[in-house]
Amino acid sequence: MKNTRMPVLLLCLLLTATAHAELPPALRQAAADVAKVPAQQQALATDLEGALKVGVGEPDLQSMLRQAARQQYTAGQAAAFVQQLATVRRDGLPVALMRDKILEGMAKKVPAETILMVASQWHGALKDAESSLLTMEARGLKYAGTAEREALLNLGAGLRQRYDAKGVLSSLAESATKYGRMTSSAESFIAAGNLAELMLLHDATIVQALEMPRASLSAGYTPMQIQALQRNALGQLRQGVAVVDIVASMRRELRTEGVEPASPPLSAPGQLFGPGGSFPGGGGPASAPGGSFPGGGGPASAPGGNFPGGGGPASAPGGSFPGGGGPASAPGGSFPGGGGPASAPGGSFPGGGGPTRAPGGSFPGGGGPTRAPGGSFPQGRSG
Secondary structure, eight states, X not given: OHHXXXXXXXXXXXXXXXXXXXXXXXXXXXXXXXXXXXXXXXXXXXXXXXXXXXXXXXXXXXXXXXXXXXXXXXXXXXXXXXXXHHHHHHTTOOHHHHHHHHXXXXXXXXXXXXXXXXXXXXXXXXXXXXXXXXXXXXXXXXXXXXXXHHHHHHHHHHHHHHHOOTTHHHHHHHHTEETTEEOSOHHHHHHHHHHHHXXXXXXXXXXXXXXXXXXXXXXXXXXXXXXXXXXXXXXXXXTTOOHHHHHHXXXXXXXXXXXXXXXXXXXXXXXXXXXXXXXXXXXXXXXXXXXXXXXXXXXXXXXXXXXXXXXXXTOOSSTTSTTOOOTTSOTTTTSTXXXXXXXXXXXXXXXXXXXXXXXXXXXXXXXXXXXXXOTTOSOOOOO
């Protein structure tokens, strides 16, 4: 019996050593910095090798291991983070969005179990948003590039995770579909989603937050026109006007011009809108930016300001959009409420921004480890 066990044991050791040797030298060294014991190094190497085989990039894995070593996470915890990246890649989702979420938690010294819980929820939100995008693409939605698709995916997932706003992309898509085909660009959807996020940040219900974005898409507004609506809404919010009053005033303005609200495209029980939950926006694509809404502003309006989704139509994905952005993003980056001094402190971060902010269950989307305090993780580890 002993004689039969020895060859098997030698074969296992040989296979383990081979897998370890196949790692690129830099990645092998990064793994050794996390796992000090040979057995742990071999186990971590196996997960790293598996992640590489499914298409996770070596730089993504290196950044994960470097942060794990810096913040003193265990080899087992680092392996669990690596497995999250591999799972996302197997599902055809952008690895960068999960990588940034995990790096954010690690940078804040959040307990590994909390990071994994948030990562699992984020994975589910990404899958739901991906499903909506695939439906929209089947109806003809086009992108200016891969980054634009990733920005829209990130935005849809972020709205779900932070505000439990399920089906936002699908609801917006229904407002921009005629004869089974999409009538709005991906950039318009990003602008509409950012307008919805602005309203949600100021305690709007999901129905209230989506009314203006849906109406603008239904009316064929351009991204610049939708951003003008956002500037107008932000100006009123900063003056202390309630969300419900902002929406009501825009409805009255439309009726003054002889435009009657249309029946909403989604009116079934349990869906986002009931009767009267949408209104057609004044003016089509050829109308002046801002349409019939006061304070719209034209192309010369200051782009962006400090609110999420600012900037002109050429704004890079991320930038001041909630949920987007890499390390070069403007201050506030992927975090709602970020930006300049006029931004509300805390955004929707758990515990931030006073009593009107979202409860501690909201998870702002993405962002790297250099983001402002708050993010997806309410608190870090002790010590």
